Amino acid sequence: MAQIEQRELDSHRNEIIADVKTLVEKYRKIFDWDVPDIDQAVADKLIVLEVRKALDELEHKFPG
Numbered sequence: 725m726a727q728i729e730q731r732e733l734d735s736h737r738n739e740i741i742a743d744v745k746t747l748v749e750k751y752r753k754i755f756d757w758d759v760p761d762i763d764q765a766v767a768d769k770l771i772v773l774e775v776r777k778a779l780d781e782l783e784h785k786f787p788g
Contacts, residue, residue, distance in 0.1 A: 748772060 748771050755767045 747775065
């Protein structure tokens with residue numbers, strides 16, 4: 725990655741992390757609504773795995 729792109733990414737890293745955390749929290753709430761007495765640790769792992777899969781899929785669709 726070129727230096728300018730890396731510096732730009734570095735300046736937005738905290739925002740990206742916050743956005744992903746918000747996305748995970750969104751789906752935590754949905755799990756809570758749909759499944760009473762859910763094992764939250766298991767649900768969290770499943771959500772993060774699914775987000776990771778989605779990111780992998782997007783990465784393969786972008787050129788370059």
